[in-house]
Amino acid sequence: MILCDVGNTSVDLYRNGKRTKHSADTFDPFSISEEVYFISVNAAFDRRVAGLVNWHDLRECVVWTKYYPTMGIDRIAACEAIEEGVVVDAGSAITVDVMRGGAYQGGFIALGLRAAQEAYGRLSPALDVSWNFEVDLAKMAKNTPDAVTAGFLAPLIAQIQSLGKPVHLCGGDAKMLSRFFPDAVVDEELVFKGMKKLIEKGRVC
């Protein structure tokens, strides 16, 4: 059994505990003959696998009444992995979702670190600075790199901290953010764990 997480630009395969990443544009779904359970936020990819009997879309296993119709399936998969706490998936966007007793409480979507840095750069050459990830967020900034870095990170991190514990971090920038959450669990396989749970729960799907 292969698990597959399809984003807008990449295809992330999980087979026997090992991950491989491929370009979403060039990856050929016909190249896999085993059973594949996938989630996808990529409509073009969905069309390519639509006729393949060994590709199973885990959307069909989701109890959608727990969530909301336009919620990203990757966020849902990460939420399904836990019963309790805050999920922070720090990728191109930073999604933050809260689960209590297995019930979805809601969440919010911030810009990803790269998207935010690019947006500052577009505003003005003066704000197109390297971020200082060593910045002390408890202090008021008195230089531009700190003012920009803290301007994005300090509000976001305080807001996440206000949501309670435990905090589960996943996504490409999880390690970068973990320095601001000393008690957080960094789990880069959170989405795949949630996918496994969806498969186990949803034997009907």
Added chain:
Amino acid sequence: MILCDVGNTSVDLYRNGKRTKHSADTFDPFSISEEVYFISVNAAFDRRVAGLVNWHDLRECVVWTKYYPTMGIDRIAACEAIEEGVVVDAGSAITVDVMRGGAYQGGFIALGLRAAQEAYGRLSPALDVSWNFEVDLAKMAKNTPDAVTAGFLAPLIAQIQSLGKPVHLCGGDAKMLSRFFPDAVVDEELVFKGMKKLIEKGRVC
């Protein structure tokens, strides 16, 4: 006497309590024969007024040791207008600065509302949604417009509120933000008030 606030795209003139806005590209500084006291973040504009004896750059009146060398002169002007509290200038960027007893404490720079909306839109068509400025920031979002609007606004507003009072709002989005700060003072002439104080203090400049 005319006060003039020059941004990257616009020239904002203040004459006898009346404001007029002009395009920075087409405005002709030679068209004014009166004394003009200006601040500018626009290097191209600075070169155009460099030889004009009636154009006085208020940079020369700033006590720079109070601030920091790369701090925007418009932020400094707004800070000079107050002795105590938090200045939120909500324009293309949202700058947040704290003054206590006339002393600058530091600040941070968030993206402006428009820049943030555009950055979400660039991330994914799914996030290119109209923002819901009526969103209840105290609740966790369960739909995409709320998740995006609250994802940007809730952390930022909580962070500003944590800095104390009074909050002084200026800039093009001041009114929009004021609904989240019931006690805030909206003062669209804050920058000009600060410029007047700079002129009064700095008779030497």
